[in-house]
Amino acid sequence: MSTRQFGARVKRNSDPRLLRGEGRFTDDIPLLGALHAAFVRSPFARATVLSIDVTEARALDGVLAVYTCDDIGHLDQELPLLIPHDCMTNPRTARPLARDDVYYVGQPVVMVVAVDRYVAEDALQLVEVDYDPLGVEMDLEKAVKDGAPLVHATHPNNIAADFTQISGDPAAAIEKAEHVTRITVRVDRSTASPMEARTVAAQFDHVSGQLTVWDGTQAPLAVRGGIASLFNLDEDKVRVIAPDVGGGFGQKIMFPHSDEVLVPYAAMTLGRPVKFIEDRRENFIGSNQERTQIHHVELFAKKTGEIVALRDNFLHDTGAFIPYGIAVAQVASTSIAGPYRIPNIEVSFKAVYTPAVPVTPYRGCGRPHACFAIERAIDQLADELGFDRMEIRRINLIGDDEFPYKRDGLLFADGLKVVLDSGQYHKALQMIRSEIGWDNFPAKQKAAQAEGRLLGVGLAFYVEGTGLGPYEGGHIKIHPITGKVYVNTGLTTQGQGHDTVFAQIVADQLGVAVNDVIVVEGDSGTFEWGVGTFASRAAVCSGNAIHKTAIKVRKKVIEAAANMMEADIDQIELADGHAFVKGTNRRVALSTVATATNPLRYAFNEASKAATQFAPASRHDGPAMGEGQHPGLEDTDYFSPDCATWAYGVHAAIIEVDPVTCKTHFHKYVCIHDCGNMINPTIVEGQVQGGFAQGIAGALYERIEFDEDGNPINASFVDFLIPYATEIPSIEIHHLETPAPNNPLGVKGVGEAGCIAVGATVASGIEDSMKHMSEAVFRHVPITPSMIHSALFQKSD
Amino acid sequence: MSYRPDISIDIPTESADPTRKINLKLNGQEITRVVSTRVLLSDFIRHNVGLTGTHVGCEHGVCGACTIIINERSSRSCLMLAVQADGAEIQTIESECGSDGTLSVLQQAFMDCHGLQCGFCTPGMIMNIRSHFNSGEKLDLSDEGIREMISGNLCRCTGYANILLAVRQAAKQLGKG
Numbered sequence: 001m002s003t004r005q006f007g008a009r010v011k012r013n014s015d016p017r018l019l020r021g022e023g024r025f026t027d028d029i030p031l032l033g034a035l036h037a038a039f040v041r042s043p044f045a046r047a048t049v050l051s052i053d054v055t056e057a058r059a060l061d062g063v064l065a066v067y068t069c070d071d072i073g074h075l076d077q078e079l080p081l082l083i084p085h086d087c088m089t090n091p092r093t094a095r096p097l098a099r100d101d102v103y104y105v106g107q108p109v110v111m112v113v114a115v116d117r118y119v120a121e122d123a124l125q126l127v128e129v130d131y132d133p134l135g136v137e138m139d140l141e142k143a144v145k146d147g148a149p150l151v152h153a154t155h156p157n158n159i160a161a162d163f164t165q166i167s168g169d170p171a172a173a174i175e176k177a178e179h180v181t182r183i184t185v186r187v188d189r190s191t192a193s194p195m196e197a198r199t200v201a202a203q204f205d206h207v208s209g210q211l212t213v214w215d216g217t218q219a220p221l222a223v224r225g226g227i228a229s230l231f232n233l234d235e236d237k238v239r240v241i242a243p244d245v246g247g248g249f250g251q252k253i254m255f256p257h258s259d260e261v262l263v264p265y266a267a268m269t270l271g272r273p274v275k276f277i278e279d280r281r282e283n284f285i286g287s288n289q290e291r292t293q294i295h296h297v298e299l300f301a302k303k304t305g306e307i308v309a310l311r312d313n314f315l316h317d318t319g320a321f322i323p324y325g326i327a328v329a330q331v332a333s334t335s336i337a338g339p340y341r342i343p344n345i346e347v348s349f350k351a352v353y354t355p356a357v358p359v360t361p362y363r364g365c366g367r368p369h370a371c372f373a374i375e376r377a378i379d380q381l382a383d384e385l386g387f388d389r390m391e392i393r394r395i396n397l398i399g400d401d402e403f404p405y406k407r408d409g410l411l412f413a414d415g416l417k418v419v420l421d422s423g424q425y426h427k428a429l430q431m432i433r434s435e436i437g438w439d440n441f442p443a444k445q446k447a448a449q450a451e452g453r454l455l456g457v458g459l460a461f462y463v464e465g466t467g468l469g470p471y472e473g474g475h476i477k478i479h480p481i482t483g484k485v486y487v488n489t490g491l492t493t494q495g496q497g498h499d500t501v502f503a504q505i506v507a508d509q510l511g512v513a514v515n516d517v518i519v520v521e522g523d524s525g526t527f528e529w530g531v532g533t534f535a536s537r538a539a540v541c542s543g544n545a546i547h548k549t550a551i552k553v554r555k556k557v558i559e560a561a562a563n564m565m566e567a568d569i570d571q572i573e574l575a576d577g578h579a580f581v582k583g584t585n586r587r588v589a590l591s592t593v594a595t596a597t598n599p600l601r602y603a604f605n606e607a608s609k610a611a612t613q614f615a616p617a618s619r620h621d622g623p624a625m626g627e628g629q630h631p632g633l634e635d636t637d638y639f640s641p642d643c644a645t646w647a648y649g650v651h652a653a654i655i656e657v658d659p660v661t662c663k664t665h666f667h668k669y670v671c672i673h674d675c676g677n678m679i680n681p682t683i684v685e686g687q688v689q690g691g692f693a694q695g696i697a698g699a700l701y702e703r704i705e706f707d708e709d710g711n712p713i714n715a716s717f718v719d720f721l722i723p724y725a726t727e728i729p730s731i732e733i734h735h736l737e738t739p740a741p742n743n744p745l746g747v748k749g750v751g752e753a754g755c756i757a758v759g760a761t762v763a764s765g766i767e768d769s770m771k772h773m774s775e776a777v778f779r780h781v782p783i784t785p786s787m788i789h790s791a792l793f794q795k796s797d
Numbered sequence: 798m799s800y801r802p803d804i805s806i807d808i809p810t811e812s813a814d815p816t817r818k819i820n821l822k823l824n825g826q827e828i829t830r831v832v833s834t835r836v837l838l839s840d841f842i843r844h845n846v847g848l849t850g851t852h853v854g855c856e857h858g859v860c861g862a863c864t865i866i867i868n869e870r871s872s873r874s875c876l877m878l879a880v881q882a883d884g885a886e887i888q889t890i891e892s893e894c895g896s897d898g899t900l901s902v903l904q905q906a907f908m909d910c911h912g913l914q915c916g917f918c919t920p921g922m923i924m925n926i927r928s929h930f931n932s933g934e935k936l937d938l939s940d941e942g943i944r945e946m947i948s949g950n951l952c953r954c955t956g957y958a959n960i961l962l963a964v965r966q967a968a969k970q971l972g973k974g
Contacts, residue, residue, distance in 0.1 A: 011908055018916030019904040021850015021890035025917065028849035035808075062812045118835060119812045195854045195862060195917040195953050206802060246852070246917030247953050271802025280855040495915025495954050682911045686955060690914060693956030717859035717951070725944040725957040754956075 005504040006745075009682040010514050012500040024243045026199035026214045031273035034201065035064055037263055038120035038276075040110035040127045041286060042102035045138075045355035045710020046151065047131035049100055049109070056126040057112060062119035064270055066127070067111045067262065069099040075230060075265055079256055082222075083325035087163035088351075092152050093323045094358070096258040102131070103151060103320035104356050105711055106285030108258040113266045113274055136355045136710045140294060140315050143352055151320055151353035160322045161351040165333060167409035167418075168344035173309035177300030181381040186780040187369045187759065188703040189292040189317065192362045193722055194494070196246020197278035198287050200259050202267035211238045213264055216245045218253040219532025221490050224524040226255050227264055235528075242522030248494035249694070250361035253534045254288050254324055284715035289704060290328060290362035292317035295373035297336075299381050300344075305395040307381070309344035312336050312373065318351045319358035326351055328359060330413045331465070332366030337407065338374045339425050339463045339648055340396040345407065355710050361534060363694055365413075367464055367756045375460040375760035376779055379767070389459050389764070390429065390438055397425040397461070404741075413535070414468040416643040422738050425461070428650050428672045431734055432459070435670045436652035444654075449772055454657040455667075458765025462651075462757040465644035466675070466749025467540025467740075473529045474546030476506060476553045477634035480598055481605060483577055483591025485510055485517045489542040490530015492522025496687065496751060498538055501679040502546050505745070509550035510557065511574030512590065529638070536647070536749025539679060544639035544743045552635040560593050560633065590633075598631045599624030645740040647748040649673040651757040655765035659792060662785035664700060664766060666729035674736035676748035684750050685733050691754020693728045698755065699762040701727065703782050819883040823848075824892040832879045839863040841879035842889060850890035850920045854951070861950035864921035865889045871928035871949075890920035893927065903927060903967040912963035914954030922950045926964055930973055938965050938974040 017023065054066040069076045078093045098109045110127050114120035135149035142148055143158045151158055174180075199216040211233065217223050217240075224240040227233070245252065259276040267274040278287065293316050300309040316329035326349075333347040382392040398405045398420060407418040433439070441457050448455035475488040487502055503517035510517075520526050531541070558572045561579030565572075565586050573580045578587045592610045625631060654667040671688060678684045701721035705714045714720045739746030763778040766788065770776060776791030814833035821828060823846065832841055839853050842865070851874060854862030858876040865874045866888040893901050900908065903923060913919040929936060929946055936942065943961045952960065968974045 012911070014916070015908040015913060016898070016900060016904075018913060018919055019900060019907055019923070020894045020898060021848070021920045023850070023852075023916050025849075025852070027843070027853075030847070033808075062809055064806055064808055115809055115812050118814065118833070193953055195860065195915065195951065196852070197854075244917075245915065246854075247915045249953070269803055270806060270808065272808060280857065280860075495913075495917075497914070686911050686914060686959060689956035689958045690954045691956075694953070716857055717855050718857065722951060722953075724948045724951060725960065726948045728957050730940065730958060731956075 005507045005514055006679055007677070008504065008680065010500055010504055010680055012497050013503060013515055014497070014499050025196055025246055026201050026216050026243055027275065027277045029201060029214055029243060031201060031203055031275065034273040034275050035113050035115060035270065036117040036120050036275050037111055037113050037259065037266060038117060038124055039108040040124050040129065042098065042105055042107040042109055044102055044131050044133045045105050045136045046134040046149070047102050048134065049098060049102060050130040050132055052110060053128040054110060057123040060119065060123050060126060062115040063112060063123045065113045065266060066123065067097065069095060069097040072096060072262065072265060075261055079323065080226060081325065082255070082323055083327055085161070085325050087326060088161040088322060090154055091160065091322045091325070094321045096261050106357060108286065111262050113270065138354060138356070138706050138708060138710055140292060140317050140352055140354065143354055144315065144350065151355050155353055158353040159350050160318050160353050161326050163326060164346065164348035165410050166346050167407045170309045170311060170344040170346040173344040174300050177308055178303045179301045179385060181299040181301070181377055181384055183297050183377045183380050183779060185295050185297070185373045185376050187291050187293050187372055188782060189289055190362065190698055190702045191284065191289040191704055192249035192251035194247030194249055194251060197280060197283040198252060198257060199277050200263040201273060201275040202264040203273040204268040204271070206271060209237050211264055211268065213238070213240045214243055215240055215260060216252060217242050217255065218248045218492060218494060218534060219255060220492055220522045221524055221528060221530050222532055223255050223260060230261060231264070239525040241525070242492040245492065245494040248533065249363040250290065250365060250534065251287055252494065253532060254360040257287065280717060281715055284720065285357065285712055288360040289319065289357045290359050291369070291698070293332060293369040295369065297373050297377045299377050301381060301385065303385065305385055305387050305392050307340060307342050307396050310337055310342050312347045314349045316349050316351045317354050317359055319354055319356045321358040322351065323358060324360040327413045328361055328366045332370040334410045334412050334418050335367050335370035335463060335465065336374055338371065339398060339461050341398050342396070345410065356706065363691065364752050364755045365535065367462065367752065368698065368759055371460060371462045371756050372760045372781060375757070376763060379764050390433055393461060394426065394429055397429060399426065400424055412465055412644055414644065416469070418465070419643055420463065420646045422741050423646065423648050423674060424736055424738050425648065428648070428674065428736055431672045432650045432652045432670060435732065435734060436654065436668065441654070454659055454769040456655050456765045456767065456769025458653045458655060458761040458763065458768060460651050460757040460760035460764060463646050463648045464536065464749070464753050464756060466536035466647050467641055467645045467743070468535040468537050469541065469641045470531065471638050471640035472531060472541035472545045473527065473636060473638045474542060474549040475527050475636045476546070476549045477632060478553065478590055478594040480591060480594040480632065483589055483594065485512055487517060487519045487546060488527035489521055489546060490527055491533045491538055491542055494533065496538060497680070497683045501539060501683060502543065504679055505543055505547050506550045509554040510590070512577050516577065536751040536753070539747045540641060540645060540743055540749055541639055543679065543747055544745050545637055547745050548637040548639060549635050552637060553633055556633050556635065557590065557593055560597050561588055564588055564593065564596055594633045597633055639743065642742060645676065645742055645748045647675045647750065647753055649753060649757065651761040653761050653765045655762065655769060657766055657769045657788060662788040669729050669731045671731055671733050672736065673733060673753060674738050675750040675753065676740040677737055677746040678735065679747060681735065687750045688733055688754040689731060691752060692731050692758060693723060695755035695758025696728055697723050698781060699759040700782050817880050819880055821882050821884065822886040824888055834878070834880050836879045837875055838877040838879045838882050839874035842874060848889050848891050852917050852920055854918065861925060862918050862921040864924045864950065866924055866928050869931065871925045888924070890924055893923060902970050903930065906963040906967035910959045910963040910966060912955065912959045918950060918952045922947060922952065922960065925950055930968065930971060936968050936973050938968055
């Protein structure tokens with residue numbers, strides 16, 4: 001018998017190809033005679049466009065077309081609002097090319113198409129745009145004050161959305177509280193920085209009317225729908241393919257960026273393939289970002305440490321537009337109580353327009369912000385009430401017997417209820433206590449302090465609503481020639497290893513080798529029902545859909561094989577790419593079964609020759625296929641979760657701060673992590689490690705900086721401190737596996753988990769390292785050496 | 798709705814940039830090409846020669862995705878013009894595996910250790926490590942030593958941990974440590 005593949009550390013199917021340099025990223029796809037697009041972008045954060053002169057640019061040799069908002073026909077419209085919500089008033093989205101006004105540095109104003117990118121960039125220099133710059137306010141707290149310059153004249157105080165959610169009866173609970181902890185925390189703006197920036201290529205066949213778009217996106221089916229709608233084409237005439245995509249981390253979920261509309265438009269207009277391969281500077285100033293939030297949290301507690309209510313009021317920076325609605329802020333607001341019992345919650349936010357790159361999800365999507373807020377608040381509550389940080393958490397963590405734990409009144413970003421479905425929070429806390437050496441740490445810390453060293457321990461717990469709906473599908477067919485199993489789903493990969501984990505799920509049902517399962521994702525031409533890759537949902541949604549489909553195909557294989565070998569259904573076993581009759585040496589290859597289930601069988605090969613001798617082939621008493629039968633071994637099914645499934649974990653770190661350089665050094669970093677049943681622990685660990693690295697980046701290094709006029713001042717890999725291997729410490733990962741009760745595989749998402757608790761853990765540890773000598777608190781990430789220096793020398797930051 | 802090409806536009810096939818003929822040895826083969834004098838070596842390799850395994854991640858010499866080996870030293874191909882490579886001997890990722898596609902020890906170690914996710918930075922990472930392996934120097938295979946070795950290459954997916962394991966595994970197998 002084959003060993004079970006679910007749960008095994010299987011190597012990835014995609015790796016040999018990627019390692020040989022045979023990836024198929026958008027810019028690798030050979031498109032004969034492809035033209036190249038480049039954009040004139042606004043140099044002002046907010047300005048009126050007085051005039052645009054493209055005469056010289058158009059006249060340059062090698063330039064095919066120069067488009068302003070007047071040259072793109074019906075596409076000159078505000079682009080779709082992807083996720084509407086009642087709390088937004090007149091939500092604003094961008095036009096593909098600016099008309100009359102520009103709203104952030106980097107906003108596309110003119111598109112040039114030329115024979116190559118070099119000439120296209122020459123032409124950008126020849127476009128003359130006259131601007132009348134307007135006043136801006138980049139500070140989120142000042143932007144909501146009366147009299148602040150407005151991003152959109154339609155929106156007083158720059159308020160894009162204002163939303164409050166209530167769970168329980170916070171007013172009553174607050175009245176009875178014996179203690180209140182108040183804290184303000186800040187998380188700065190950052191960016192996903194996938195190693196491959198965004199890409200779009202399009203080719204239009206005027207004969208067939210077929211538009212093909214290669215888009216480095218996380219949601220090709222959404223892009224297909226959007227293009228069909230904006231161009232008024234039949235969906236059938238638009239094929240969108242997400243080929244290999246070099247990382248996404250959320251930035252590639254938003255649609256449409258201007259280029260995703262204008263590149264297809266140019267390809268259709270010019271009758272030649274057109275490419276836009278974003279460069280790194282454009283990715284910094286033109287592709288969506290995330291993170292800035294300022295939370296004011298109040299925890300209402302009893303003297304026993306029990307938290308009875310939480311109130312959070314926060315500002316969320318949505319940038320110049322709000323195309324993705326309030327998703328990021330809503331995820332933050334529904335994650336704010338973390339893993340704690342807290343039965344009464346009032347959480348409100350204001351989403352604020354700022355003249356900067358629009359904000360849409362970046363790995364974590366509001367969760368790191370919420371975790372930073374609640375965990376910093378809990379640490380402070382512990383200090384104020386005189387509790388150990390571990391103990392205050394133990395008192396408030398939801399117990400195993402309290403699941404499912406509902407937060408009635410809160411709705412998650414998918415519009416569904418917040419139900420923490422399962423977990424072993426207390427066990428996780430015990431594990432981290434022992435793994436980090438919590439109980440021995442005070443002695444170590446004292447010894448270090450005696451030598452003048454600053455040693456601290458940090459701790460943070462997190463929860464993560466994963467596997468959001470509405471659904472994904474899975475399609476499986478067994479190829480009659482090779483016997484290989486083809487699997488399609490509607491979402492797509494940016495390196496997570498879907499092609500391997502989905503193959504493992506299928507291999508278990510069909511008894512085939514993992515590398516004989518070919519997973520094709522991200523191509524609307526192969527499967528056209530689905531949503532996209534975001535919210536740590538691939539394993540939960542597509543994984544379960546594929547699992548359900550595999551069970552159906554298994555049944556078909558067994559029925560056909562039983563018929564062919566004249567055995568009972570319950571005598572058939574599937575293993576090693578064959579169907580066996582139990583306890584005998586009778587067996588038939590899956591390719592042969594697949595061939596036999598297709599009434600048309602030319603004798604192409606041995607499988608088809610072999611198939612002709614079996615029962616279905618020799619049927620002469622009616623039509624070759626009975627009513628309701630389907631040729632081949634193929635099926636499709638879907639999975640639609642009733643609500644998110646909540647993963648969780650806890651991080652702890654022993655951190656030393658160098659009092660001279662103010663650099664932080666990690667002695668130990670431990671992560672306890674539970675994403676339900678693991679399909680492939682190696683891939684889970686890879687996801688956690690990668691998320692952790694982005695967490696370290698957000699905790700200590702990365703921040704998009706603007707000057708007071710709204711110019712980004714570190715928009716390159718030279719100045720934006722993206723970590724190399726030299727900046728990322730080692731991490732120890734320990735797994736817990738609490739099966740998710742609400743899906744057949746018992747899995748929870750893991751894509752975003754690693755990054756969520758890092759900021760809170762690092763801040764907690766740094767603060768602890770200097771508690772004996774400083775009143776300083778760390779409530780703002782990233783924590784820079786300057787902030788540490790100010791803290792050590794008692795200056796306000 | 799009907800979309801038809803705008804026939805008023807005369808579409809040239811290439812730019813009018815000045816060109817120059819260059820000769821180089823690429824992955825063991827002598828090649829001669831006429832190139833635009835301002836074309837980056839990375840673009841030349843990818844689009845003129847058609848070897849797309851070398852990736853371009855930043856075009857300002859920081860991310861290391863475009864790293865190749867030029868005259869036995871690892872170099873960023875986005876920081877050089879193609880004409881500067883005239884007469885050079887170059888290896889790209891396409892030279893790393895066997896002619897039948899068999900992975901090299903180093904590539905196999907990346908696969909064994911899950912040292913890649915999206916695979917975009919991987920070719921540059923591998924070529925940088927390859928140049929260290931080829932240098933004959935005794936490699937420092939401590940975590941810190943390997944971190945230093947790959948400190949010219951950004952990876953956004955893996956958090957580097959598994960890359961450290963892969964480098965160590967390959968170096969030990971090849972007797973480099």
